[in-house]
Amino acid sequence: MPGFELFGDEERKEVNDVLNTGILMRYGFDGPRKGIWKAKELEQAICQTFGCQYAQLTSSGTAALSTALAALGVGAGDEVIMPTFTFVASFEAVLSVGAIPVLVDVDDTLTLDPEAVRSAITPRTKCIMPVHMCGSMADLDPLLTIARDNSISLLEDACQSIGGTYQGKALGTLGDAGTFSFDFVKMITCGEGGVVMTNRRDLYEKSDAYTDHGHDHLGVDRGADLHPFIGYNYRISELHAAVGLAQIRKLGQFLEIQKRNHAALKAHLEAIPQVSFRRVPAAGVDSCSFISWFLPEARQTEAVVEKLKAQGILAGNFYWYQNNWHYIRKWQHLKQAASLFPLSAAQEKALQQLEHAQYPASDALLSRCISTAVSLAWTPEQMEEKGQKLAAAIKEVVG
Numbered sequence: 001m002p003g004f005e006l007f008g009d010e011e012r013k014e015v016n017d018v019l020n021t022g023i024l025m026r027y028g029f030d031g032p033r034k035g036i037w038k039a040k041e042l043e044q045a046i047c048q049t050f051g052c053q054y055a056q057l058t059s060s061g062t063a064a065l066s067t068a069l070a071a072l073g074v075g076a077g078d079e080v081i082m083p084t085f086t087f088v089a090s091f092e093a094v095l096s097v098g099a100i101p102v103l104v105d106v107d108d109t110l111t112l113d114p115e116a117v118r119s120a121i122t123p124r125t126k127c128i129m130p131v132h133m134c135g136s137m138a139d140l141d142p143l144l145t146i147a148r149d150n151s152i153s154l155l156e157d158a159c160q161s162i163g164g165t166y167q168g169k170a171l172g173t174l175g176d177a178g179t180f181s182f183d184f185v186k187m188i189t190c191g192e193g194g195v196v197m198t199n200r201r202d203l204y205e206k207s208d209a210y211t212d213h214g215h216d217h218l219g220v221d222r223g224a225d226l227h228p229f230i231g232y233n234y235r236i237s238e239l240h241a242a243v244g245l246a247q248i249r250k251l252g253q254f255l256e257i258q259k260r261n262h263a264a265l266k267a268h269l270e271a272i273p274q275v276s277f278r279r280v281p282a283a284g285v286d287s288c289s290f291i292s293w294f295l296p297e298a299r300q301t302e303a304v305v306e307k308l309k310a311q312g313i314l315a316g317n318f319y320w321y322q323n324n325w326h327y328i329r330k331w332q333h334l335k336q337a338a339s340l341f342p343l344s345a346a347q348e349k350a351l352q353q354l355e356h357a358q359y360p361a362s363d364a365l366l367s368r369c370i371s372t373a374v375s376l377a378w379t380p381e382q383m384e385e386k387g388q389k390l391a392a393a394i395k396e397v398v399g
């Protein structure tokens with residue numbers, strides 16, 4: 001997945017453009033910047049590449065989620081439905097705007113189960129937040145229908161699935177808004193960064209101001225800008241945007257390599273009859289950044305993990321069930337509402353209920369699932385060796 005694996009002269013050139021003017025900020029300084037506007041250029045490139053009307057860069061993917069939620073008007077007491085399998089950023093963003101994360105089961109797509117979402121809707125539900133985990137996607141059609149039927153918004157967290165599509169459209173562009181992360185290990189990196197994508201002008205205008213202290217950006221004098229509402233500083237810098245600009249131009253190449261490596265590695269796993277794979281919705285095209293596969297039983301999966309660990313080849317194979325970052329089981333800090341500052345009573349109550357919440361459907365999937373990351377840097381020989389060793393470890397366990 002990570003674009004940093006192919007960091008090179010293109011990135012250095014873009015960064016040097018910025019260093020040569022010394023204008024590291026994305027706004028203002030029109031004269032001294034000598035026509036260098038990397039953040040603006042990257043936003044245009046995002047709109048063109050992914051086919052959305054508007055893009056607002058942010059300082060991180062988490063900031064992009066917080067911004068999108070704020071622009072959607074999600075706040076105190078509102079419930080946001082999100083999956084049990086995601087990155088901690090999802091609930092961080094929800095809590096940051098004062099809202100309540102409502103965690104529901106995933107299905108064999110490893111993303112939100114539409115039936116579980118339907119059951120979790122209450123009069124306080126304001127937003128559904130599918131997370132397109134590990135390169136592939138949620139079945140968006142039923143989720144969009146549920147959102148429409150209940151007059152609530154849908155925010156796509158596509159941070160991990162840059163380059164995947166659904167019904168021919170880029171992931172992150174089908175909901176009211178969608179986000180990417182450009183942190184260091186994502187498909188396109190800025191070092192740190194993120195983006196809110198939307199086709200709604202109102203959401204874009206709100207995101208634009210919100211990420212810059214509420215500045216309306218209407219005049220030529222930044223100091224004279226008005227502030228129609230309270231914002232924060234979630235700005236990206238020109239240096240970070242410059243890296244992303246070089247990376248987005250190479251995205252087609254990244255995805256091509258990734259697809260090739262994905263197919264070659266997957267062939268090793270497909271040869272084992274006991275191995276099955278995550279479901280990619282019929283309307284979707286996987287970005288191929290991971291291969292997510294299942295064994296019939298949890299204890300077999302654990303045994304494979306132990307074998308890979310013993311052989312020193314576990315790196316790049318993620319057993320999410322035991323992972324501290326990505327699955328609800330280990331989110332003790334969330335269940336204990338361990339916040340540095342007091343949360344609202346409604347938030348605290350909802351989080352404490354998580355301590356006793358059971359997710360047997362998610363457990364049954366995640367305890368049997370390993371995601372193998374697809375590298376852009378593998379040589380054909382390295383890939384062959386990886387595939388053979390992984391397959392051998394699995395066969396030793398499943399017989």
Ligand SMILES: *Cc1c(COP(=O)(O)O)cnc(C)c1O
Pocket residue numbers: 060061062063086087089090131133157159160181182183193194
């Ligand atoms: C990386 C990631 C984020 C947050 O992105 P940052 O840029 O690291 O803040 C959000 N959601 C998911 C699913 C991610 O993988």
